[in-house]
Amino acid sequence: SQTIHQWPATLVQPVGSPLSLECTVEGTSNPNLYWYRQAAGRGLQLLFYSIGIDQISSEVPQNLSASRPQDRQFILSSKKLLLSDSGFYLCASLGRDRARGYTFGSGTRLTVV
Amino acid sequence: EDKVVQSPLSLVVHEGDTVTLNCSYEVTNFRSLLWYKQEKKAPTFLFMLTSSGIEKKSGRLSSILDKKELFSILNITATQTGDSAVYLCAVGAYSGGGADGLTFGKGTHLIIQP
Numbered sequence: 001s002q003t004i005h006q007w008p009a010t011l012v013q014p015v016g017s018p019l020s021l022e023c024t025v026e027g028t029s030n031p032n033l034y035w036y037r038q039a040a041g042r043g044l045q046l047l048f049y050s051i052g053i054d055q056i057s058s059e060v061p062q063n064l065s066a067s068r069p070q071d072r073q074f075i076l077s078s079k080k081l082l083l084s085d086s087g088f089y090l091c092a093s094l095g096r097d098r099a100r101g102y103t104f105g106s107g108t109r110l111t112v113v
Numbered sequence: 114e115d116k117v118v119q120s121p122l123s124l125v126v127h128e129g130d131t132v133t134l135n136c137s138y139e140v141t142n143f144r145s146l147l148w149y150k151q152e153k154k155a156p157t158f159l160f161m162l163t164s165s166g167i168e169k170k171s172g173r174l175s176s177i178l179d180k181k182e183l184f185s186i187l188n189i190t191a192t193q194t195g196d197s198a199v200y201l202c203a204v205g206a207y208s209g210g211g212a213d214g215l216t217f218g219k220g221t222h223l224i225i226q227p
Binding site: 041 | 117147149154156158201214216217218219
């Protein structure tokens with residue numbers, strides 16, 4: 001079964017600072033990978049998805065970017081954080097067996113101050 | 114724009130009660146509907162539904178999909194305090210780029226009181 005490692009678990013960053021969140025996947029190869037954000041009072045919102053190495057698509061215009069340098073590594077970045085970037089960020093993976101649904105990482109709680 | 118609406122947004126019941134959580138959706142090119150349980154961090158997978166009228170069961174939890182009326186329900190019988198969580202409904206749609214991303218509802222925050 002798939003396992004997703006996501007870190008850090010909690011992060012407090014000042015406005016204007018850079019960001020790098022990392023996610024690695026075990027137990028599958030060539031998965032679809034996703035970054036979601038859960039803001040207070042809102043549902044999970046899809047930010048980026050990737051169907052392969054260096055193949056990234058953005059779902060919403062924003063201050064963030066994503067990269068996939070290796071098959072099972074997905075990185076969320078920002079050059080300069082905004083207050084509105086605060087939220088709970090989840091990495092997710094969809095393996096070959098679609099019937100097993102998506103596997104989520106444990107999330108990163110980002111607070112921009 | 115794809116939309117998923119869950120109701121109620123929050124629910125407080127006593128241990129042993131039965132609860133029904135609702136999820137309605139408007140999605141182009143519907144592929145599947147998924148239910149997740151989120152306690153503190155990572156949502157954990159409960160069910161994936163693709164066909165109308167076929168109930169899926171796992172212990173005290175069950176779910177069914179109505180593709181004509183565009184909704185799903187999640188039932189929990191004989192609730193226990195460990196069932197307290199946010200229950201997320203998400204819908205997946207076919208997309209040409211192969212993204213298979215999900216559209217989530219806001220969740221139902223369920224609290225089971227002893």
